[in-house]
Amino acid sequence: xxxxxxxxxxxxxxxxxxxxxxxxxxxxxxxxxxxxxxxxxxxxxxxxxxxxxxxxxxxxxxxxxxxxxxxxxxxxxxxxxxxxxxxxxxxxxxxxxxxxxxxxxxxxxxxxxxxxxxxxxxxxxxxxxxxxxxxx
Amino acid sequence: xxxxxxxxxxxxxxxxxxxxxxxxxxxxxxxxxxxxxxxxxxxxxxxxxxxxxxxxxxxxxxxxxxxxxxxxxxxxxxxxxxxxxxxxxxxxxxxxxxxxxxxxxxxxxxxxxxxxxxxxxxxxxxxxxxxxxxxxxxxxxxxxxxxxxxxxxxxxxxxxxxxxxxxxxxxxxxxxxxxxxxxxxxxxxxxxxxxxxxxxxxxxxxxxxxxxxxxxxxxxxxxxxxxxxxxxxxxxxxxxxxxxxxxxxxxxxxxxxxxxxxxxxxxxxxxxxxxxxxxxxxxxxxxxxxxxxxxxxxxxxxxxxxxxxxxxxxxxxxxxxxxxxxxxxxxxxxxxxxxxxxxxxxxxxxxxxxxxxxxxxxxxxxxxxxxxxxxxxxxxxxxxxxxxxxxxxxxxxxxxxxxxxxxxxxxxxxxxxxxxxxxxxxxxxxxxxxxxxxxxxxxxxxxxxxxxxxxxxxxxxxxxxxxxxxxxxxxxxxxxxxxxxxxxxxxxxxxxxxxxxxxxxxxxxxxxxxxxxxxxxxxxxxxxxxxxxxxxxxxxxxxxxxxxxxxxxxxxxxxxxxxxxxxxxxxxxxxxxxxxx
Numbered sequence: 001x002x003x004x005x006x007x008x009x010x011x012x013x014x015x016x017x018x019x020x021x022x023x024x025x026x027x028x029x030x031x032x033x034x035x036x037x038x039x040x041x042x043x044x045x046x047x048x049x050x051x052x053x054x055x056x057x058x059x060x061x062x063x064x065x066x067x068x069x070x071x072x073x074x075x076x077x078x079x080x081x082x083x084x085x086x087x088x089x090x091x092x093x094x095x096x097x098x099x100x101x102x103x104x105x106x107x108x109x110x111x112x113x114x115x116x117x118x119x120x121x122x123x124x125x126x127x128x129x130x131x132x133x134x135x136x
Numbered sequence: 137x138x139x140x141x142x143x144x145x146x147x148x149x150x151x152x153x154x155x156x157x158x159x160x161x162x163x164x165x166x167x168x169x170x171x172x173x174x175x176x177x178x179x180x181x182x183x184x185x186x187x188x189x190x191x192x193x194x195x196x197x198x199x200x201x202x203x204x205x206x207x208x209x210x211x212x213x214x215x216x217x218x219x220x221x222x223x224x225x226x227x228x229x230x231x232x233x234x235x236x237x238x239x240x241x242x243x244x245x246x247x248x249x250x251x252x253x254x255x256x257x258x259x260x261x262x263x264x265x266x267x268x269x270x271x272x273x274x275x276x277x278x279x280x281x282x283x284x285x286x287x288x289x290x291x292x293x294x295x296x297x298x299x300x301x302x303x304x305x306x307x308x309x310x311x312x313x314x315x316x317x318x319x320x321x322x323x324x325x326x327x328x329x330x331x332x333x334x335x336x337x338x339x340x341x342x343x344x345x346x347x348x349x350x351x352x353x354x355x356x357x358x359x360x361x362x363x364x365x366x367x368x369x370x371x372x373x374x375x376x377x378x379x380x381x382x383x384x385x386x387x388x389x390x391x392x393x394x395x396x397x398x399x400x401x402x403x404x405x406x407x408x409x410x411x412x413x414x415x416x417x418x419x420x421x422x423x424x425x426x427x428x429x430x431x432x433x434x435x436x437x438x439x440x441x442x443x444x445x446x447x448x449x450x451x452x453x454x455x456x457x458x459x460x461x462x463x464x465x466x467x468x469x470x471x472x473x474x475x476x477x478x479x480x481x482x483x484x485x486x487x488x489x490x491x492x493x494x495x496x497x498x499x500x501x502x503x504x505x506x507x508x509x510x511x512x513x514x515x516x517x518x519x520x521x522x523x524x525x526x527x528x529x530x531x532x533x534x535x536x537x538x539x540x541x542x543x544x545x546x547x548x549x550x551x552x553x554x555x556x557x558x559x560x561x562x563x564x565x566x567x568x569x570x571x572x573x574x575x576x577x578x579x580x581x582x583x584x585x586x587x588x589x590x591x592x593x594x595x596x597x598x599x600x601x602x603x604x605x606x607x608x609x610x611x612x613x614x615x616x617x618x619x620x621x622x623x624x625x626x627x628x629x630x631x632x633x634x635x636x637x638x639x640x641x642x643x644x645x646x647x648x649x650x651x652x653x654x655x656x657x658x659x660x661x662x663x664x665x666x667x668x669x670x671x672x673x674x675x676x677x678x679x680x681x682x683x684x685x686x687x688x689x690x691x692x693x694x695x696x697x698x699x700x701x702x703x704x705x706x707x708x709x710x711x712x713x714x715x716x717x
Contacts (some may be wrong), residue, residue: 026449
């Protein structure tokens with residue numbers, strides 16, 4: 001089975017800061033955990049986490065990644081390459097944009113829905129359905 | 137010599153460093169094991185601890201470590217000639233930054249993804265944690281001060297850049313809200329944001345904003361007024377949720393980073409600009425000597441302690457296989473070294489066409505420091521001009537790129553400084569300060585603001601040059617602390633600590649030498665600001681450096697062997713998760 005799943009981080013799960021000496025370093029600085037971000041209290045972050053853990057548990061052979069919208073260096077080339085192989089350049093460009101929707105579920109580069117709308121169980125079923133023909 | 141040829145040689149050297157030295161470090165020094173269960177697997181929670189593809193982690197790690205800081209130091213340091221500046225960048229990246237960034241990640245992976253401050257507490261001493269916080273406090277104070285001066289200076293020199301930068305803030309908030317509320321794709325709106333920004337460059341050129349008349353009413357310089365306004369803005373911005381302003385603006389800026397890198401590379405290739413600066417500059421008498429000052433002027437770009445905070449914070453929680461640490465950590469250092477190389481070339485090949493023109497820009501150290509960022513901006517402007525962009529617009533474009541990154545640095549820097557203030561206050565028992573975000577924010581802003589406003593700056597930027605060197609020393613001390621942790625861990629694994637000890641000794645020697653030398657200059661100076669502000673500040677950082685040396689020697693002599701390790705290199709009897717989880 002060679003299905004690749006990418007869960008795009010919710011918009012509120014922000015890792016702000018770019019560059020030396022101001023990058024994403026709260027975890028590297030705070031010793032007592034006083035990071036005032038929204039992550040621990042954000043329902044959507046929890047939903048992505050649950051989806052991720054269920055995918056890993058129920059479909060251990062599937063490659064699952066959680067990627068931030070702003071991780072351009074990975075997200076854009078990966079989606080573009082994956083979709084262009086199957087559907088051509090124009091479709092790949094369209095999919096490139098759709099892939100940067102926060103909370104997206106991407107299967108082999110294509111956006112199949114939103115974690116919040118689908119929910120963990122349906123995401124697992126969706127991925128299982130796409131993986132089955134490949135496995136067979 | 138053509139700049140592009142120098143860039144190619146540096147690229148080959150970086151490749152060799154990654155291909156051979158990082159493999160040696162991975163196999164023989166850090167002993168990376170593909171079967172080791174990383175914290176991402178051990179504590180997998182789908183939020184912080186997520187086993188992630190190495191290219192994903194690298195994408196995040198690289199954007200967290202590469203920004204404006206590796207531009208400024210190299211643009212100043214070419215004062216000693218492009219040869220020494222480039223040599224330190226190349227050797228520092230391969231033999232110091234690579235060891236440090238990669239090592240911080242490797243050690244953190246073996247300590248359940250704890251950060252360097254916490255690991256220092258475990259493997260060096262309890263005091264090391266306080267030392268860590270104090271060093272980071274001064275590091276962030278100086279970062280925020282110097283970048284406020286950088287932005288203010290660029291605003292004064294390029295009044296056309298004011299409108300694009302200021303209007304970018306509401307644009308970013310609007311785009312962020314639009315993406316968040318409508319749950320739409322982020323790419324096209326952010327690209328529209330970039331286009332709007334570049335359209336505003338034209339508007340800015342037509343309507344330059346000069347604050348000099350307003351500043352005159354208050355009896356201050358325009359640059360001073362800009363510094364005050366910038367800190368007022370960052371105080372507010374650092375209290376906003378990250379996703380509201382910082383994330384959308386970072387996203388727009390990340391497109392700018394790729395555009396700027398493309399412009400520098402292509403512009404150099406198309407224009408075939410040659411380096412007109414001397415390989416080794418015959419600097420005027422009385423200038424700071426190349427030893428030790430080159431090695432603290434270029435911190436970010438050769439070795440930056442800040443990277444250990446990123447490596448051992450977020451990055452370590454996402455590494456899938458331990459062997460991925462080589463690619464993520466070492467290549468992060470190489471990426472920053474590449475940016476620094478671009479800065480050297482922009483300030484020596486792009487900015488002017490003749491040696492005489494270059495000499496006029498770098499006649500003495502004070503002018504070189506004050507004009508460094510402007511020289512880089514003008515150099516990138518020339519590279520963009522090679523691609524057909526009108527020169528005056530190209531220069532504003534370059535200024536907008538640098539200011540955008542510097543502004544992001546300040547936003548995040550003040551926010552991180554607030555965390556540090558809270559941490560220190562908690563340890564000191566000042567609970568009111570630790571838990572009051574506004575009060576902690578005021579402290580986080582007031583200290584660097586005072587530093588940035590130290591008189592003596594003027595057009596020559598003297599104070600900026602000094603503050604930049606003090607910033608370099610604190611960044612090198614942070615690296616020194618991380619290298620000490622790495623060296624102690626390697627020793628306890630009964631492996632060869634030399635690859636970590638050599639850069640550690642070199643950095644601490646250069647840092648203490650520079651601090652000591654500067655201290656006497658400040659004490660003997662005529663201005664009150666040097667004698668009563670910079671001299672005590674230098675002395676405090678010097679004390680921290682000596683403290684670090686004592687801790688390092690004690691730890692390396694085995695005096696801190698409280699912790700025992702299993703055969704996998706993880707501490708025995710520590711099943712706790714990282715404190716920030």
